[in-house]
Amino acid sequence: MKVLKTPQEWAKVRIEILAGGQSIGFVPTMGALHVGHMELVKASLKKCDFTIVSIFVNPTQFNNPKDFETYPKTLENDLKLLKESGVHAVFAPSTKTMYPTESEMALSFGSLENVLEGKYRPGHFSGVGLVVSKLFNLVKPQTAFFGQKDLQQIAVIKRLVADLSFQIQIEVVPTKREADGLAYSSRNVRLSDAERKTALILFDSLSKAKKELLDGQEWFAVRQNIEKDFQSSADTKLEYFDLVHPESFKLYSSFDSSQKSSICVAANVGDVRLIDNLPVID
Ligand code: AMP
Numbered sequence: 395m396k397v398l399k400t401p402q403e404w405a406k407v408r409i410e411i412l413a414g415g416q417s418i419g420f421v422p423t424m425g426a427l428h429v430g431h432m433e434l435v436k437a438s439l440k441k442c443d444f445t446i447v448s449i450f451v452n453p454t455q456f457n458n459p460k461d462f463e464t465y466p467k468t469l470e471n472d473l474k475l476l477k478e479s480g481v482h483a484v485f486a487p488s489t490k491t492m493y494p495t496e497s498e499m500a501l502s503f504g505s506l507e508n509v510l511e512g513k514y515r516p517g518h519f520s521g522v523g524l525v526v527s528k529l530f531n532l533v534k535p536q537t538a539f540f541g542q543k544d545l546q547q548i549a550v551i552k553r554l555v556a557d558l559s560f561q562i563q564i565e566v567v568p569t570k571r572e573a574d575g576l577a578y579s580s581r582n583v584r585l586s587d588a589e590r591k592t593a594l595i596l597f598d599s600l601s602k603a604k605k606e607l608l609d610g611q612e613w614f615a616v617r618q619n620i621e622k623d624f625q626s627s628a629d630t631k632l633e634y635f636d637l638v639h640p641e642s643f644k645l646y647s648s649f650d651s652s653q654k655s656s657i658c659v660a661a662n663v664g665d666v667r668l669i670d671n672l673p674v675i676d
Pocket residue numbers: 422423424425429430431433434539540541542543544567568569570571577578579580
């Protein structure tokens with residue numbers, strides 16, 4: 395497995411790959427790799443001849459400096475995992491390489507900015523859009539893989555690809571969960587044992603709400619009950635629990651089984667912010 399630190403190193407390798415007629419699959423990550431990331435890797439290895447994974451904790455997408463500082467970094471272990479899984483190359487640039495000068499560019503994703511992650515993490519999607527554009531321009535893959543775990547991010551990336559005419563196919567990989575339902579996340583390692591148990595409230599509340607909706611209950615009442623569950627759970631703070639169209643992110647005020655819908659949640663468990671989502675109607 396090749397570990398590349400600069401775009402120039404990758405450019406040389408890329409020429410050889412293309413000369414050999416191989417297709418390139420790309421998995422962008424912020425490292426601290428877990429089983430969820432490895433699902434994206436597996437999907438790329440299956441679809442593409444050559445898989446490159448990037449590891450870069452992107453400062454411009456963190457609206458909270460403390461979250462950036464405490465973001466787990468486990469490069470050595472990440473490289474070991476990727477090598478064992480058969481990944482061909484890793485792009486692990488420094489911040490200076492990605493941002494030689496401080497970027498003042500901002501990207502706006504219209505209505506996606508006004509709800510859920512866009513609303514609660516101002517500037518987050520601008521940073522995501524910026525770093526993904528840079529990575530797409532540098533890596534130039536045919537296909538890039540993203541997790542359904544970050545559902546709104548997928549909508550942002552699809553907008554980016556359409557609006558900036560990236561010739562890159564986007565593949566979406568379903569959320570990988572632990573046996574009890576908690577979605578794998580790099581932030582889970584920051585949970586204490588007690589918080590790890592408490593964190594299950596995210597998946598439990600999504601599952602409960604989905605069942606109640608499909609049983610015919612009103613969204614308004616379903617959400618109210620979930621809010622009560624969070625209020626009575628010590629150490630959790632609910633940020634949002636919303637029913638949305640999974641592509642436009644239009645907020646629904648009521649459930650309609652003839653329309654696509656997903657429930658999205660964000661909550662703090664202790665001081666760890668977690669997000670999750672569940673499709674209700676695919
Ligand atoms: P991150 O390192 O958190 O930026 O995540 C990198 C990619 O992995 C993103 O496309 C995420 O959506 C995806 N991802 C993170 N957690 C999971 C999971 N539990 N299942 C599937 N994909 C995931």
